[in-house]
Structures are given as structure tokens and as C-alpha cells.
Amino acid sequence: MQIYLPIADLPVNVFLVLGMGLAVGYISGMFGIGGGFLMTPLLIFIGISPAVAVATVSSHIAASSFTGAISYWRKRSLDVALAMMLLSAGIVGTATGVWLFTELRALDQLDLVIGLSYVTLLTIVGGMMIYESIRAVMRTRRGMPATLRRPGSHTWLHGLPFKMRFKRSKIYVSAIPVWAIGFVIGFVGAIMGIGGGFLLVPMLIYFLRVPTATVIGTSMILTLITMASATVMHAATNHLVDAVLALILMIGGVIGAQFGARTGQKMRGERLRLLLGLLVFAVGMRFAYELVVQPDDLYSLRYVETG
Amino acid sequence: MMRRLAATFAIITLACGVTPAAAERLVVSLSNHRVAVTSSFIGEELVLFGTIEPDSSSNSLRPPYDLVVTVTGPRQTLRTRRKQRMFGIWVNVDSREFVGVPSYLAVLSNRPVSDIANQDTLRRLQVGLDYFLLPQRIGPDFADTVRDDPFRLAFVRLKNQQGLYRESGTAVTFLTPTVFRAAIQMPAAVPTGTYQIEVELFASGNLAARTNTALEVIKTGFEQYVADAARDNGLLFGMATALMALLIGWFASIVFRRD
Numbered sequence: 001m002q003i004y005l006p007i008a009d010l011p012v013n014v015f016l017v018l019g020m021g022l023a024v025g026y027i028s029g030m031f032g033i034g035g036g037f038l039m040t041p042l043l044i045f046i047g048i049s050p051a052v053a054v055a056t057v058s059s060h061i062a063a064s065s066f067t068g069a070i071s072y073w074r075k076r077s078l079d080v081a082l083a084m085m086l087l088s089a090g091i092v093g094t095a096t097g098v099w100l101f102t103e104l105r106a107l108d109q110l111d112l113v114i115g116l117s118y119v120t121l122l123t124i125v126g127g128m129m130i131y132e133s134i135r136a137v138m139r140t141r142r143g144m145p146a147t148l149r150r151p152g153s154h155t156w157l158h159g160l161p162f163k164m165r166f167k168r169s170k171i172y173v174s175a176i177p178v179w180a181i182g183f184v185i186g187f188v189g190a191i192m193g194i195g196g197g198f199l200l201v202p203m204l205i206y207f208l209r210v211p212t213a214t215v216i217g218t219s220m221i222l223t224l225i226t227m228a229s230a231t232v233m234h235a236a237t238n239h240l241v242d243a244v245l246a247l248i249l250m251i252g253g254v255i256g257a258q259f260g261a262r263t264g265q266k267m268r269g270e271r272l273r274l275l276l277g278l279l280v281f282a283v284g285m286r287f288a289y290e291l292v293v294q295p296d297d298l299y300s301l302r303y304v305e306t307g
Numbered sequence: 308m309m310r311r312l313a314a315t316f317a318i319i320t321l322a323c324g325v326t327p328a329a330a331e332r333l334v335v336s337l338s339n340h341r342v343a344v345t346s347s348f349i350g351e352e353l354v355l356f357g358t359i360e361p362d363s364s365s366n367s368l369r370p371p372y373d374l375v376v377t378v379t380g381p382r383q384t385l386r387t388r389r390k391q392r393m394f395g396i397w398v399n400v401d402s403r404e405f406v407g408v409p410s411y412l413a414v415l416s417n418r419p420v421s422d423i424a425n426q427d428t429l430r431r432l433q434v435g436l437d438y439f440l441l442p443q444r445i446g447p448d449f450a451d452t453v454r455d456d457p458f459r460l461a462f463v464r465l466k467n468q469q470g471l472y473r474e475s476g477t478a479v480t481f482l483t484p485t486v487f488r489a490a491i492q493m494p495a496a497v498p499t500g501t502y503q504i505e506v507e508l509f510a511s512g513n514l515a516a517r518t519n520t521a522l523e524v525i526k527t528g529f530e531q532y533v534a535d536a537a538r539d540n541g542l543l544f545g546m547a548t549a550l551m552a553l554l555i556g557w558f559a560s561i562v563f564r565r566d
Contacts, residue, residue, distance in 0.1 A: 002347065003346050004345065004346050004348040004349075004530060006526065006529075006530040006531075006537070007533070007534060007537055009496060009498070009499075010495060010496045011349050011495045059548050059551075060552070062552040062556070063551075063552035063553070063555045063556040063559075065556070066553050066556030066560075067556040067559045067560045070556070070557065070560040071560055109399065111399065112396075115396075116396075228549045228552065228553070229549075231545055231548055231552065232545035232548075232549055233545070234545065235542065235544050235545025235546075236541040236542040237541070239537045239541050241537065241544070241548050243533055243537070243547070243548050243551070244346075246548055246551070246552070247551065250555045250556075251555065254556060254558075254559035258559065258563040291396040292395060292397075294392070294397065295390055295397055297465075298389050298390045298461075299387055299388065299462075299465060300387070300388050301385050301386070301387055301462065301465045301466070302385065303383065303384075304384040304386050304404060
């Protein structure tokens with residue numbers, strides 16, 4: 001069944017888009033991530049212009065992260081104070097990212113920067129997650145506790161000033177790394193058109209030692225607020241949010257996320273991290289392949305203006 | 308700037324428009340002057356019918372005739388970029404901006420345009436994809452380059468892949484020596500706006516008569532409502548979409564609640 005998208009200006013197969021929403025929703029529910037880094041390339045692949053894809057995916061992520069946030073809220077496993085601290089720096093990061101986005105677009109180098117940042121971030125983060133989770137799996141094999149978190153384990157990050165206590169997460173850390181993480185997530189999200197959940201979750205675990213219990217819920221609140229405001233900003237400035245496409249994606253996404261979350265809860269934490277690491281790494285390699293191998297077509301068109 | 312460009316176009320068109328010897332007259336009719344883009348739009352085929360009639364002053368018809376129909380969509384500006392290998396990765400290094408070029412361009416004829424008239428005539432009349440004026444921004448000036456310019460070739464090829472630029476030597480059929488029919492394919496991704504249709508009649512390689520008509524591609528119903536809302540009330544539209552996201556998210560959490 002074909003449906004014509006009013007903003008993207010092209011017809012798509014409803015079931016294909018619904019299926020994409022389901023699949024990405026399943027993955028996002030399973031790992032507690034937004035899934036933008038998977039959905040945006042998928043939409044571009046079916047012919048939707050990158051600008052519309054980035055803008056529309058933000059509303060889709062808002063929907064699935066809200067579902068997630070509600071269920072974590074019911075379990076009281078989210079840290080609103082930590083999310084708000086991250087958010088305050090995230091806004092600055094987003095503004096910086098949007099500014100750089102516009103500058104690079106004018107220089108025709110946006111594709112390159114997006115490609116390079118996907119490769120760098122995804123391969124490094126994916127690689128680290130694979131390494132860490134394999135070690136954790138090995139430890140459990142030898143009958144030792146899988147978790148890295150040891151009470152009282154301190155890194156140099158804990159020596160920084162402006163310490164704050166986050167009761168829900170039971171951590172006492174300096175505001176500097178919290179702000180730095182928030183800024184990086186906001187900045188990267190604006191440049192790459194992603195919510196940044198797959199980056200935020202490992203960062204919170206490894207740098208701030210946020211317990212697994214609250215990390216996903218907290219990440220979801222942050223994702224929800226940034227993506228909902230990104231939707232409004234994209235719609236107000238570029239008029240690029242396709243509500244019809246967003247609706248189909250959301251319906252698929254929220255259903256998929258429910259089933260994904262059930263699968264995720266049944267799996268062991270380190271196995272889950274290993275799978276996510278492999279997925280992130282694979283997407284990163286896919287982008288690396290595109291940059292290194294000679295493209296089929298050296299030429300590409302970019303729409304400048306009407307008239 | 309766009310106005311100056313439009314004026315330049317008008318002058319070029321006037322300069323090229325040699326008044327043909329008045330012997331034939333074209334009467335054309337389009338099956339539909341309005342293409343409505345609805346939620347089930349997957350492209351459309353329009354048919355242009357026409358006859359060649361003797362001009363009132365004379366009765367002399369001189370078949371066989373050749374006919375070229377040129378359909379041009381709303382103008383837009385596009386940049387063609389070329390990738391090159393730098394430090395082992397492929398980077399956009401060079402680009403050309405095509406200014407005020409048609410978003411849709413179809414050159415339909417009863418046989419390949421290169422067989423209809425000689426190169427000089429085609430170039431002068433801008434008939435055929437090879438001879439259609441596609442101005443590039445070169446510094447502060449606009450100019451069309453040679454037709455085998457790599458950026459121009461790439462531009463036409465990419466537009467052709469999207470189904471938006473096409474040349475067909477079979478799309479026009481003569482039902483009788485003086486009655487013809489032309490099939491105009493509108494792909495699903497056709498841009499909305501006003502389309503100009505230029506019909507040119509050739510007799511033994513020379514322009515004998517020309518006429519034009521127009522059609523409109525518009526969004527209707529729900530599609531138009533959404534597109535208008537997004538354009539005119541961007542902020543409100545964004546908030547409505549964000550609210551829709553929250554509602555669906557909340558609704559899903561209720562439907563799938565297990566306790």
C-alpha cells in the first residue's frame with residue numbers, strides 16, 4: 001500500500017516504513033537507545049532526503065523514548081536531577097552543533113563530517129563496548145561477579161571540584177564531567193541527527209559510574225526532551241518534519257520497543273552490551289566502507305532553492 | 308537576482324523565437340490541466356492531443372511533419388558535486404551550481420530530435436536535452452557550458468535517474484499525418500507548481516509552427532492541509548507533531564502495561 005508523504009514529497013510503502021519502525025523500535029527497546037543512528041540511514045536509503053529524515057526521526061525517537069521513560073518512571077528507576085544537569089549542558093552543545101551544521105552545509109562538506117563522525121564514534125564506542133563486555137563475559141565464566149562497579153572505586157574524574165550528589169543514582173561526582181558529557185551528546189546529536197542514547201549510556205556507566213538500574217531511564221528522559229525540542233526547532237525553522245512519515249514510524253516504533261524491552265530484560269547485562277557493541281561497530285564499519293571505497297557515482301545533486 | 312535571470316531568459320527566448328512562415332497552425336488540448344497529488348499519488352500519465360491545421364490564408368499543408376513537445380517544471384537551483392579521493396577517503400571537492408533550471412524537463416518527439424533538425428536549428432531553438440539552456444553560476448555571471456561539460460552531463464544523468472529529466476523519441480505518435488498524441492509521464496516524485504508545455508512543429512527540418520499550454524501540479528485534500536500547515540505555522544506544526552509523539556508514546560505504555 002503506497003502513501004504519498006506531504007513534506008518528503010514522495011510515495012512510500014506503508015508496510016515497509018511500519019516494518020522499519022518495528023525493527024528499529026525492537027532494537028531501541030532492547031538496548032534502551034533511541035535508534036536514530038539506525039533509522040536515519042534507513043530512511044535515506046529508501047529515498048527520503050537526509051534533511052527530512054533527520055528532522056522526522058527526531059519525533060519518532062521522542063515517541064519511543066517517552067514510552068520507555070514512562071515504564072522506567074513506574075519502576076522509579078530514573079534520575080531526574082542527573083538528566084536535568086546533563087540537559088543544561090546539552091542545550092549549549094546542540095546550539096553549537098546546529099551552528100556548525102549550517103556552516104558545513106554551506107561548504108558542501110557536511111556529508112564528509114557526518115561520515116567521519118559516524119565512523120570515529122561508532123567504531124570507537126562499539127570497539128570499547130565489545131572489549132569490555134567480552135571481559136565481563138569471561139569473568140562470569142570464571143565465576144567472578146560480572147560487574148565492573150566496585151564500591152569505592154575512584155578515577156581521576158572523582159577528584160574534580162564542584163561535587164554534586166545524585167541521590168537516585170547513588171553517586172557523588174563533580175559537575176564538570178556531567179556537563180562535558182551533556183555538551184558532547186547535544187553537539188553530536190545536532191551534527192549527526194541522532195539522539196545519542198548509544199553514546200550516553202556507556203558514557204554514564206564508564207565515566208560517572210551511574211548504576212545500570214537508573215542509567216537507561218535517565219538517558220531516555222534526556223533523549224525525550226532533546227528530541228521533542230529538536231522536532232519543534234526543525235519544524236519551525238526548516239519546515240522539514242513530515243508528520244505522516246513520523247506517525248507511521250512512531251506506531252511501528254512504540255510496538256517494537258515493547259517487545260524489544262521484554263527481550264532485553266531476559267538477557268544478561270554483559271551479553272546485551274556485547275550485542276549493542278557489535279551493532280554499533282558494524283554500523284560504524286558500514287560508514288567507513290562508504291568513505292574508503294570508490295562510490296558508484298562520483299557526482300551527487302543537492303537542492304539549493306526554489307525559484 | 309532571480310528576476311534578472313528571468314529577464315535574461317525572456318530575452319533569449321525572444322531572440323530565438325524566429326517567426327515561422329505562416330502556413331500551419333497547431334491546435335492542442337491536454338487531457339487534464341491539473342494533476343492532483345493525493346495520499347495515493349504514484350505518478351500519472353497525461354495525454355496531449357493536437358492537430359495541424361492550415362493557416363487561414365493558405366491551404367498548403369506540407370507533410371511529413373515532426374513534432375517536439377517540451378514540458379518544463381517549476382524552476383529551482385541545484386548544486387552538482389563531484390567526489391575525489393583525498394587522504395584515502397572520498398570527499399566532495401568540486402561543485403557547480405545550476406541556477407533557475409527546470410525541476411522537471413521532458414522532451415518528447417515522434418523520432419529522435421537529432422533526426423528532426425540540424426544541430427544549429429536545435430541549438431537556436433533550445434530543443435532537446437542536449438541543447439536546453441542549463442545556466443551555471445560561474446563567479447558573478449551565469450552561463451551555459453558546452454553540452455559535454457562533465458558537470459552538465461552528470462546533472463542531466465542524475466535528474467534522469469530520478470525520472471525528472473527525460474528525452475523520448477517515441478512519446479509522440481502521429482495518428483494521421485496531421486493528428487498527433489503525446490504521452491507525458493509524471494513520476495511520483497514530481498514537484499508541485501506550474502508546468503509549461505511548448506509544442507513545436509517541424510517541416511523538413513525547419514520550425515513551422517509553435518504553440519504552448521500549461522498544467523498545474525497541486526497537492527489536494529489532506530496532503531495540502533499538512534504541507535500548508537508545515538509551511539505557514541511551522542512552530543505550531545512542530546508542537547503538534549511533538550505532542551502526537553508524546554500521545555502515541557503514552558498510549559503505547561498503557562496498551563502494553565503488564566501490571
